[in-house]
Amino acid sequence: MSQFDVVILGGGSGGYACALRSSQLGLSVALIEENKLGGTCLHRGCIPTKALLHAGEVADSSRHSSDFGVNTQFIGIDMLAVNAYKDGVVSKLHKGLQGLVKSRNVTYIEGHGRLVSKNEVEVNGVKYTGKNIVLATGSYPKTLPGLDIDGTQIITSEQAISMDRVPKSVIVLGGGVIGCEFASVWKSFGAEVTIIEGLPHLIALEDESSSKGLERAFRKRGINFELGTRFKSASKDAKGVTVSLEDGKTFTAEVLLVAVGRGPVSANLGYEEAGLTMDRGYVIVDNKCRTNVPGIWAVGDLIPTLQLAHVGFGEGILVAEEIGGLNPRPINYDGVPRVTYSEPEVASVGLTTAQAKERGHDVVELNYDLAGNGKAQILKTAGAIKLVAAKNGPVLGIHMVGARVGELLAEAQLIFNWEAEASDVASLIHAHPTLSEAVGEAHLALAGKPLHSHG
Numbered sequence: 001m002s003q004f005d006v007v008i009l010g011g012g013s014g015g016y017a018c019a020l021r022s023s024q025l026g027l028s029v030a031l032i033e034e035n036k037l038g039g040t041c042l043h044r045g046c047i048p049t050k051a052l053l054h055a056g057e058v059a060d061s062s063r064h065s066s067d068f069g070v071n072t073q074f075i076g077i078d079m080l081a082v083n084a085y086k087d088g089v090v091s092k093l094h095k096g097l098q099g100l101v102k103s104r105n106v107t108y109i110e111g112h113g114r115l116v117s118k119n120e121v122e123v124n125g126v127k128y129t130g131k132n133i134v135l136a137t138g139s140y141p142k143t144l145p146g147l148d149i150d151g152t153q154i155i156t157s158e159q160a161i162s163m164d165r166v167p168k169s170v171i172v173l174g175g176g177v178i179g180c181e182f183a184s185v186w187k188s189f190g191a192e193v194t195i196i197e198g199l200p201h202l203i204a205l206e207d208e209s210s211s212k213g214l215e216r217a218f219r220k221r222g223i224n225f226e227l228g229t230r231f232k233s234a235s236k237d238a239k240g241v242t243v244s245l246e247d248g249k250t251f252t253a254e255v256l257l258v259a260v261g262r263g264p265v266s267a268n269l270g271y272e273e274a275g276l277t278m279d280r281g282y283v284i285v286d287n288k289c290r291t292n293v294p295g296i297w298a299v300g301d302l303i304p305t306l307q308l309a310h311v312g313f314g315e316g317i318l319v320a321e322e323i324g325g326l327n328p329r330p331i332n333y334d335g336v337p338r339v340t341y342s343e344p345e346v347a348s349v350g351l352t353t354a355q356a357k358e359r360g361h362d363v364v365e366l367n368y369d370l371a372g373n374g375k376a377q378i379l380k381t382a383g384a385i386k387l388v389a390a391k392n393g394p395v396l397g398i399h400m401v402g403a404r405v406g407e408l409l410a411e412a413q414l415i416f417n418w419e420a421e422a423s424d425v426a427s428l429i430h431a432h433p434t435l436s437e438a439v440g441e442a443h444l445a446l447a448g449k450p451l452h453s454h455g
C-alpha cells in the first residue's frame with residue numbers, strides 16, 4: 001500500500017511521536033527515515049549527552065567522595081568503557097522504540113524522502129501518497145563562515161558524543177545549552193575547558209539570575225569562559241587549534257567544539273517547490289503546526305519553536321490529534337520546561353523577569369537560596385530558586401540552579417501552567433528533606449510566611 005492518511009518525513013522526536021499518536025487514533029501512517037529511528041535526540045543528542053554527563057557526575061563523586069567520609073581514588077576515565085555504557089543505553093531505547101513503532105502498525109520506510117507534490121513523498125523511486133504530509137526533518141549543527149568542521153580538531157556535537165579519548169584541553173565556541181553541557185562533561189572528565197560566548201552571559205536565553213548562578217558555579221569548578229567577545233578566526237597546527245577573538249585575545253586547545261546553534265534540515269527536499277512559506281530555512285506554521293499549504297504540516301526543529309525533544313513530541317501529538325479531529329489546544333510555549341543538564345543543572349519554566357516586565361506585568365521576585373534546604377546541604381550543592389510573579393497574581397516564572405533541579409520542573413510546570421498563586425503552593429506540604437521542599441519554601445516566602453528563610 002502506498003496511500004496513507006498520514007505520511008511523515010523524518011523519524012525523530014517530532015515525527016515518531018506524530019506516527020504513534022496518529023496510529024492510536026486509527027489513522028493509517030507511513031514513517032520515512034533515512035538514518036536511525038529516534039533521530040537526533042536518541043542517537044546524537046539528549047540521551048547520549050545525558051549518559052556522558054552522568055559518567056561525569058560519577059567521576060566527580062569519586063574525586064570528592066572523601067568529603068562524605070568515603071575513601072575512594074579517582075584513577076581516570078576509560079572512554080571506551082564510557083562509550084560502551086552510553087551506547088548500551090541508546091541501543092536499548094532504540095530497540096524499544098523500533099518495537100513500539102512496529103506494534104502500532106506504522107509502515108516504516110527506510111530511505112531518503114523528498115516532497116514531490118502537495119500530497120506525495122518519494123523514497124527510492126516509490127511515491128507515497130498522504131491525505132496529510134507531516135514534515136519532521138529536524139536540524140543540523142551550524143558553524144560560522146570560515147570555520148571548517150574537520151571532525152577531529154574542529155568538531156561539532158556529532159563527533160563530541162563519541163570521542164575515543166578525553167582531550168587535554170578544549171575550547172567550546174558557544175555558551176548555550178549544548179556548549180555548557182559539553183563544557184561540564186569535559187571538565188568532569190579532566191580536560192581544561194574554555195567557553196567563548198559572544199553574548200554577555202552563558203545560557204543567555206535563561207533568566208539573568210540563572211546565568212549568573214551557572215557562571216559562579218563554573219568559575220568554582222575551574223571552567224574558564226570569555227563572555228561578550230566575538231569569534232574572529234581559527235587556525236590549526238600539530239599542537240591544536242588557536243582561536244582569535246575580535247578583542248585581540250587568543251586561545252589554544254587540542255580541540256575546538258563548535259556549538260553555535262542548529263539550523264533546519266530543509267534544503268533540496270522539495271519544500272520551496274511545494275510552495276511552502278519558509279524563513280531562513282525554517283518552515284513557517286500556525287499555532288496548530290499547519291503550513292500555508294493545506295494538508296502539509298511541520299513539527300520539531302524544522303519550525304522556529306524551541307529546539308527541544310519534548311517540544312517535538314508535543315507538536316507531533318498536536319498534529320495527529322488535529323488530523324484525527326480532536327481539535328486540541330495549541331501549545332503554550334511559555335509553559336514548556338527547559339533544562340541545561342550541566343553540573344549544576346539549570347531549569348526553568350515560564351517567563352524571565354525581563355520578559356514578564358516586557359509584557360507589562362507588575363513583577364514581584366523571590367530568591368530562595370538552597371543553603372536553607374536540608375537535602376541541598378546533604379548533597380553539598382549550592383544554588384537557588386527564583387520566582388517571578390505578578391503582584392497579587394499568579395506565578396509567571398520559576399528559575400532554578402543546583403544539582404538535580406531538573407527533577408523539580410515537574411512541579412514547577414504545574415504551578416506555571418495551572419496559573420497557581422504563591423498561596424496555592426504554600427498550602428501544599430512538601431516532603432522533608434527533599435529538594436522539592438525548596439519549591440514549597442520559596443512559595444511560602446513569596447506568600448509572606450517564610451519558614452526556613454531569612455527576611
Ligand SMILES: Cc1cc2nc3c(=O)[nH]c(=O)nc-3n(C[C@H](O)[C@H](O)[C@H](O)COP(=O)(O)OP(=O)(O)OC[C@H]3O[C@@H](n4cnc5c(N)ncnc54)[C@H](O)[C@@H]3O)c2cc1C
Pocket residue numbers: 009010011012013014015032033034035036037038039040041042044045046047049050111112113114136137138139157178265269299300301302306307308309310311312341
Ligand atoms: C547535543 C544535543 C543535546 C540535546 N539535548 C537535549 C535534551 O537534553 N533535551 C531536549 O529536549 N532536547 C535536546 N536536544 C534537542 C533535540 O535532540 C531535538 O530538539 C530533537 O531531536 C528534534 O526532533 P526532530 O524530530 O525535530 O528532529 P530530529 O531528531 O533531528 O529528527 C529528524 C529525522 O529526520 C530524518 N531525516 C531528515 N531528512 C530526511 C529525509 N530527506 N528523508 C528521510 N529522513 C530524513 C533524520 O535522519 C532524523 O532522524 C539536544 C540536541 C543536541 C544536538
